[in-house]
Amino acid sequence: MPEVLEVELARRGVADLLSGAVVRRVLRTDDLVVGPGVDDLITGAEIESLDRRGKQLVIVTDRGRVGVHFGMTGRWLVDDVSTIGELAYGSGNDHPRWDRWVLEVEPADGRGPVRLRLHDPRRLGRVVLEPDIGRLGPDALRLTRRQLAAVLARRMAPVKAVLLDQEAIAGLGNMLADEVLWWSGVDPRRAARSLNDDEVAALHSAIKRRLPVMLRRGGSHTGVLSPDARRADMPCPRDGAPLMRATIGGRTTVWCSAHQR
Numbered sequence: 001m002p003e004v005l006e007v008e009l010a011r012r013g014v015a016d017l018l019s020g021a022v023v024r025r026v027l028r029t030d031d032l033v034v035g036p037g038v039d040d041l042i043t044g045a046e047i048e049s050l051d052r053r054g055k056q057l058v059i060v061t062d063r064g065r066v067g068v069h070f071g072m073t074g075r076w077l078v079d080d081v082s083t084i085g086e087l088a089y090g091s092g093n094d095h096p097r098w099d100r101w102v103l104e105v106e107p108a109d110g111r112g113p114v115r116l117r118l119h120d121p122r123r124l125g126r127v128v129l130e131p132d133i134g135r136l137g138p139d140a141l142r143l144t145r146r147q148l149a150a151v152l153a154r155r156m157a158p159v160k161a162v163l164l165d166q167e168a169i170a171g172l173g174n175m176l177a178d179e180v181l182w183w184s185g186v187d188p189r190r191a192a193r194s195l196n197d198d199e200v201a202a203l204h205s206a207i208k209r210r211l212p213v214m215l216r217r218g219g220s221h222t223g224v225l226s227p228d229a230r231r232a233d234m235p236c237p238r239d240g241a242p243l244m245r246a247t248i249g250g251r252t253t254v255w256c257s258a259h260q261r
């Protein structure tokens, strides 16, 4: 499932291509995925930039903004080439019937029209007019320590659940939340507001340091608590203690029984 790193990679993958491009026409649209008014706005529009807050992608055009959310399995394909390469989520299969939104786009570099496809087998992606960015918390890749401290201080919920709450911090999903808690040595079950200053600093440091490393490696599956490590009956790579598993914030959470306190 795409988290902030996958969406940022998707943004970078098409940002240059789409900047200054004109959308000639909409070749295919799925009414379940694409909201009312989107196709009318985008047809003939010039794309100014591609922005992102958390997992929400925003196509900024000269006629308004269109929000793209990839859901569980969505990704961009440009003329049949995936912009992300090897995906940790989704099947990697490419079936035209799973294209939910297809645009014919004329890039500014004069190469001639290309097809931009929103490919989404599970059909849980969403394309909407004027996405409500204001309800989202600060972006995980730009989060300041002060912002993190303020978010945690307000909440009694387990810190893991708060990290997953997109209105608190935008962009962290299940794997990244477990990963930064592991690095910071904080038990995911702790009440968010019980963290002291040093623990908030450690958690912020983990977010600031680990996310860029994983972005360079290719996504949220490249951490210490990788999908393989999460499945296997593996000890903690730091201290050899048993890894624990429980459902927190509605998601399967993995943490170390020794060094996360």
Ligand SMILES: [Zn+2]
Binding pocket: 236, 237, 238, 239, 240, 241, 256, 257, 258, 259, 260
């Ligand atoms: Zn450990």
